[in-house]
Amino acid sequence: MLRFRGRLPAVLVLATSMVSGCMSFRQGRQFDGEWPMRHSEPRPRVSVVLRHETIIGGKQTEPNPTGTEILRQTVLRAYNDAQIFGGVRPGMAAGGGELQVDVTIVNRGDPNIGLAVLSGLTLTLLPAVATDNFTMRTAVRNPEGTVLAEVEHGDAMTTWIQLFLVFGTIAASPNSVAEATLYDLTRTSIHDLHARGVW
Numbered sequence: 001m002l003r004f005r006g007r008l009p010a011v012l013v014l015a016t017s018m019v020s021g022c023m024s025f026r027q028g029r030q031f032d033g034e035w036p037m038r039h040s041e042p043r044p045r046v047s048v049v050l051r052h053e054t055i056i057g058g059k060q061t062e063p064n065p066t067g068t069e070i071l072r073q074t075v076l077r078a079y080n081d082a083q084i085f086g087g088v089r090p091g092m093a094a095g096g097g098e099l100q101v102d103v104t105i106v107n108r109g110d111p112n113i114g115l116a117v118l119s120g121l122t123l124t125l126l127p128a129v130a131t132d133n134f135t136m137r138t139a140v141r142n143p144e145g146t147v148l149a150e151v152e153h154g155d156a157m158t159t160w161i162q163l164f165l166v167f168g169t170i171a172a173s174p175n176s177v178a179e180a181t182l183y184d185l186t187r188t189s190i191h192d193l194h195a196r197g198v199w
Contacts, residue, residue, distance in 0.1 A: 020124035021165030024177035028155035031184040033191045039084035044199045045098045047091035050075055056109040074179050075103055078186035084199065099148075099199065100141040103189075105182065108133040119161060127162035132178065136185040140198050149198045153188050155181050 052068040054061045072090065079088045079101075087098075111130040119128035135154045141147050159174045193199060 020161055020163045021167065021169040022159055022161050022174050023165045023169065023172045024157050024159040024174040025172065026155060026157050026177060026181055028181075031187045031191075033187065035187060035191075036081060036083035037191065037194060039194070039199070043084055043086035045087035045089075046079065046085050046101050046199075047089055047098045048076060048079055048101045048103060049091060051102070051104040053104065053106045054109065055106065057111060057113075070175075070179065071105055071182060074182050075105075075186050078183050078190065082187070082190050084190075084194065097143055099143070100145075102139040102141070103186075104137040106135040106137075108135070124161060124163045127160050127165075129158060129160050131156055131158045134178075134181060134185060136182070136189060138189040138193065140193060149193055149196055151189050151192045153185050153192070155185055157181055 050068070050072045052063045052071055054063045076088060076090060079085060089098075091100075109130060109132050112128065115126070116128045116130075118126045133154065133156045135152065137150065137152045139147055139150045157174075157177050159177075
């Protein structure tokens, strides 16, 4: 259902592979802070390290590489769009005076197996539903490796799969809603750390 999932029950995959629609809805509120942000010189340079974990139905699963790359690009885009950094690059360690930003994204997927079975049996005439709970933990380290600050923010989205939702898929596709949710979580983290004077 989502490219961010590692594995899904076979019956849920069957249900989503039919000619049906998926619509996702965020549970949290959208970011409403100042964007782009204002920042006096000098502007810090950052090296952003992303870690992605997926837990489906309470079990740790291997993240989808394509999904992880989408997350990486989404996070980097937010750091660039903030316009308060002198440079933003992906990397495993900071160097040359950069701050290292460790971003860990945990996706806890909660599919409703009972509805998935019924949905598959009825060729998605009956709906299936799944919830993705996202947690973003951000730790900022100075060039020497000392942690300057840590923040954690979360949000969730619910995805419905049903035959007649095919007409709403373009407006609220699972991938677009997930990317918007994680972009906003990144913006909230950047804003929070800026308010604390970390950058």
